[in-house]
Structure formats: structure tokens, C-alpha cells
Amino acid sequence: MTTQVPDSRTGAAPAPTGPLSRIDYSEKIPNNVNLAEDRRLQRALEGWQPKFLDWWKTLGPQLPTKDVYLRTAIAVGRDGWAHFDHVPMEDYRWGIFLAENDPDKTITFGKHKGEPVWTEVPGEHRADLMRLIVIQGDTEPASVAQQRVLGETAPSIYDMRNLFQVNVEEGRHLWAMVYLLHAYFGREGRDEAEQLLKRNSGDLDAPRILGAFNEETTDWLQFFMFTYFTDRDGKYQLGTLKESAFDPLARTCEFMLKEEAHHMFVGTTGVQRTVQRTAEVTAEKGSPAGFDDGVIPLEVIQKYLNFQFSVSMDLFGSEQSTNAGNYYSSGLKGRWQETRRKDDHVLLDDVRTMTVVDGGELQEKEVPMLSALNLDLRDEYVADCANGVRRWNQELEDRGLAERLVLPHEGFNRKVGAYAQHHLSPEGHVLTDAEWDAAKDGWLPSEDDRRAVAALMVPEYEYGKFAGWISPPQSGINDQPVEFDYVHLAEEGLV
Numbered sequence: 001m002t003t004q005v006p007d008s009r010t011g012a013a014p015a016p017t018g019p020l021s022r023i024d025y026s027e028k029i030p031n032n033v034n035l036a037e038d039r040r041l042q043r044a045l046e047g048w049q050p051k052f053l054d055w056w057k058t059l060g061p062q063l064p065t066k067d068v069y070l071r072t073a074i075a076v077g078r079d080g081w082a083h084f085d086h087v088p089m090e091d092y093r094w095g096i097f098l099a100e101n102d103p104d105k106t107i108t109f110g111k112h113k114g115e116p117v118w119t120e121v122p123g124e125h126r127a128d129l130m131r132l133i134v135i136q137g138d139t140e141p142a143s144v145a146q147q148r149v150l151g152e153t154a155p156s157i158y159d160m161r162n163l164f165q166v167n168v169e170e171g172r173h174l175w176a177m178v179y180l181l182h183a184y185f186g187r188e189g190r191d192e193a194e195q196l197l198k199r200n201s202g203d204l205d206a207p208r209i210l211g212a213f214n215e216e217t218t219d220w221l222q223f224f225m226f227t228y229f230t231d232r233d234g235k236y237q238l239g240t241l242k243e244s245a246f247d248p249l250a251r252t253c254e255f256m257l258k259e260e261a262h263h264m265f266v267g268t269t270g271v272q273r274t275v276q277r278t279a280e281v282t283a284e285k286g287s288p289a290g291f292d293d294g295v296i297p298l299e300v301i302q303k304y305l306n307f308q309f310s311v312s313m314d315l316f317g318s319e320q321s322t323n324a325g326n327y328y329s330s331g332l333k334g335r336w337q338e339t340r341r342k343d344d345h346v347l348l349d350d351v352r353t354m355t356v357v358d359g360g361e362l363q364e365k366e367v368p369m370l371s372a373l374n375l376d377l378r379d380e381y382v383a384d385c386a387n388g389v390r391r392w393n394q395e396l397e398d399r400g401l402a403e404r405l406v407l408p409h410e411g412f413n414r415k416v417g418a419y420a421q422h423h424l425s426p427e428g429h430v431l432t433d434a435e436w437d438a439a440k441d442g443w444l445p446s447e448d449d450r451r452a453v454a455a456l457m458v459p460e461y462e463y464g465k466f467a468g469w470i471s472p473p474q475s476g477i478n479d480q481p482v483e484f485d486y487v488h489l490a491e492e493g494l495v
């Protein structure tokens with residue numbers, strides 16, 4: 001059984017770390033956590049399941065489909081964990097899968113370094129752990145709701161399938177967090193699990209917790225930018241939680257990361273194919289191609305990139321954060337690739353530099369490392385983001401074009417942290433309010449840009465055909481051809 005072409009940064013699924021544990025599909029909630037032996041927990045989750053399904057029907061994908069060629073997790077702990085088949089989306093087997101247990105595992109950082117990992121929640125960290133889980137959990141259903149209308153304008157059946165794959169897996173990630181809340185946080189956890197279905201993206205009274213998850217996903221270019229930049233933020237957050245001393249959380253996040261690789265693949269290749277098409281038409285006509293040519297102009301792609309990168313940067317929180325330092329020292333949240341870092345993993349005496357705006361200029365200042373762990377994670381993220389941009393630029397270079405896409409400065413369009421009170425250009429120049437107001441429509445998608453992109457978003461539902469603004473992918477999903485019948489629309493079932 002093969003899996004997706006992995007994201008180039010994530011690589012293939014990790015090597016086996018333990019015995020293969022098959023998921024028991026005879027149970028109502030597929031799981032590898034011995035749910036059958038915990039009747040109380042099982043009943044709590046079975047009580048939550050119909051509410052989840054109601055939520056899925058109301059805020060999940062809006063386009064009626066008969067079935068979709070989806071990947072379902074069937075095992076953990078080694079490559080070959082997924083099974084592909086056509087399934088009606090409402091029958092998707094959302095389940096609870098943890099990476100394999102390692103009974104000898106110890107904490108790798110902070111003041112408890114070297115002690116055995118926790119299999120229960122320590123009372124003193126209960127509130128913080130629950131908060132971390134709720135924040136992570138809140139993003140999962142948010143993105144499904146944000147993307148719910150996109151099926152109606154899918155540029156191909158192949159792309160539509162990828163959208164729905166991302167959607168069902170974000171649904172499963174919600175399950176993963178709800179399991180932790182139900183299993184380890186009692187009545188409070190159950191209340192929080194209910195709230196995860198009640199908050200709604202963009203809702204004025206009950207919005208999602210984090211800003212980027214209240215932005216509308218207006219069109220497919222934004223969806224691709226979202227899966228590239230915002231799912232990648234998710235990858236880095238999960239990467240810190242996978243180091244957690246609270247082992248059930250660590251193992252849950254480790255497994256989620258496998259699924260996330262495909263989401264970022266959708267983003268990387270989606271933007272790449274969009275750039276490719278624009279570059280092809282530009283090369284053919286010998287001058288910059290745009291909306292009149294049926295493609296998205298490069299400067300608008302750059303604006304979408306600027307927007308999604310900057311709102312995703314905000315998700316890392318303030319550069320300096322006492323909470324982040326406390327989470328680290330107490331073992332709740334590690335660093336990206338904690339075990340590969342060549343330092344003492346306690347960081348009490350370490351320092352680093354950060355950039356601040358001072359007197360209208362960018363200045364470097366030295367800060368304690370422990371206070372700057374959000375920045376540490378964000379730096380890793382930015383380096384990773386740059387890889388995709390290089391790949392997109394290759395499309396331009398291959399066609400002999402001089403233009404290039406770039407990541408904006410870290411201080412551009414920020415609402416959170418050291419830059420929040422300042423305006424910076426994409427090149428990193430500090431601007432006055434008036435300068436910003438005069439220039440911002442050249443840097444961020446304007447209403448007109450979004451309208452023009454939306455006008456190109458005509459659905460293409462014929463197998464193997466693609467809308468004119470995007471190139472076909474190089475290969476299909478799971479070794480199927482590009483023209484495979486990845487989605488059967490509901491109408492087909494009725495004819």
C-alpha cells in the first residue's frame with residue numbers, strides 16, 4: 001500500500017517504532033487506545049459523536065457528494081498506515097489513533113529532563129495542558145468550516161478530492177483532541193469538547209480562538225496558501241507538543257503529523273501549479289499574463305502569499321513570552337526537533353537576539369532564550385516556508401522569466417508581538433500610518449483582487465480536466481491516474 005508523495009521537508013513516514021497495531025473497525029469509534037476496556041470513556045465519546053456528525057452536516061463540505069476516494073488511517077507505527085477507497089464522507093471512520101507506546105520513554109527537556117514521561121495529567125499543570133489542547137483542537141474544525149464552500153468552485157475533481165481529504169483529516173484531529181479532553185480532564189474536559197463544536201469561524205459572538213482561523217477562505221488560491229502556510233504552522237505547533245512530557249498528548253500529535261504532510265503537499269503543489277500556469281501563458285505571449293488571459297497575475301499571487309504568511313506568523317504568538325518559557329521548563333511543550341538540538345535542553349543561561357522596532361528603526365536586542373521560544377519556533381517555520389517559495393520560483397526560472405516570489409519581512413502586516421504597533425513594508429522598512437495606508441493595496445489582496453480571482457473560479461467537474469488558471473498535477477493520488485474518478489458527485493447517484 002502506498003501513501004502520498006510526502007512534503008519535501010517532512011519526508012516519508014517515520015520508520016517503525018513499535019509493533020503494528022491495527023485499528024479495530026468493528027467498534028463504533030475506531031481506535032487503538034483500548035477504548036473497549038473503558039466503558040465510561042466510550043460512552044462519553046459515543047455521546048459526543050452524534051453532535052460531531054451534526055456539526056459536520058451543518059459546517060462541513062457543502063457540495064453534495066456520493067462518495068470520495070479517501071485515505072483512512074488503519075494502523076500506526078510504521079509506513080503503510082493508510083487505506084484508500086471510495087467512501088461517503090459522512091461514513092468516514094474518524095477515529096482515535098496514538099503513535100505506538102514506548103514504555104521506556106523519558107522527558108527530554110526542562111526541569112524534569114530524564115524522568116519518565118507522564119501517563120496522567122499532573123494536577124499543577126492541568127489548566128495549562130487543557131488550554132494547549134483546546135487551542136490546538138479549536139483550529140481543526142475551524143479550517144473545515146472556513147473551506148466549506150470551496151467544493152462548488154473546484155478547479156478539478158482531483159483538487160476537490162484533496163480538499164475533502166484535508167477536511168476529513170482535520171475532523172479526525174478534532175477527534176484526537178476531544179479524546180484527550182474526555183479521557184484526562186473530566187467534566188471540564190467534556191465541557192470544552194462541546195465548546196469546540198459551538199465556536200464558529202468568523203462568528204462575532206463565538207469566534208475561533210486564533211485570528212487566522214476567523215479569516216474567510218475566499219477562493220482556491222487562498223486555500224492553497226492556507227494549506228501551505230497555515231497548516232505548516234500546525235505542523236510546527238504539533239512538533240512542539242509531540243515532545244510533551246504528557247505522553248498521550250505527545251503520541252496523539254506524532255500521529256497527526258503524518259496526516260499533516262499531505263495537507264502541506266496540497267498547498268505546495270497547488271501554488272506551484274498556479275504559478276506554472278501563469279508562467280506558461282506569460283512565456284507564450286511574451287508579456288505578463290493576467291486576469292484577461294484567464295490566469296492569476298503574479299503580483300496577485302504575491303499579495304495572497306504576503307497575506308497568508310503574515311497572518312500565519314501571528315499564530316506563533318509574541319516573540320517574548322513568559323508562558324512559552326514556563327511551558328518549556330515544566331515539560332509541557334518542547335522545541336522543534338528537541339532531541340536533535342545540541343544544547344543542555346534546559347536553557348537557563350542561554351540568550352539569543354531578536355529584532356525590535358525602536359525609534360522608527362529595526363534594532364537587535366539580546367534576550368534570554370527561555371523567554372523567546374515562540375521566536376525560536378517561528379524561525380524554524382520561516383526557514384521551512386522559504387523552501388516552497390524556491391520551488392515556486394523554479395517554475396518562473398524554467399520558463400525564462402525574471403520575476404520572483406518572495407517571503408515578506410517578518411514584521412510585515414503583523415497584529416501580534418513586537419511588530420504589532422508598527423507598519424512595515426514587505427522589505428522591512430518602518431512606515432508611517434499614512435505611508436502604509438497609501439501602499440497597502442499594492443501588498444495585500446484588495447477587494448478587487450479577490451473579486452477578480454473569484455471570477456476565475458469556475459468549477460471543472462469532468463474527470464481529468466482542469467480549470468484554465470491552474471496546471472494539472474504531475475501524478476494522481478495513490479498511484480491512480482490524474483483522470484481517476486476521485487469524487488462521485490451526488491447528482492451522478494441519482495441518474
Ligand SMILES: [Fe+2]
Pocket residue numbers: 140169170173234256260
Ligand atoms: Fe490538523
Ligand SMILES: [Fe+2]
Pocket residue numbers: 166170231234260263
Ligand atoms: Fe492540516
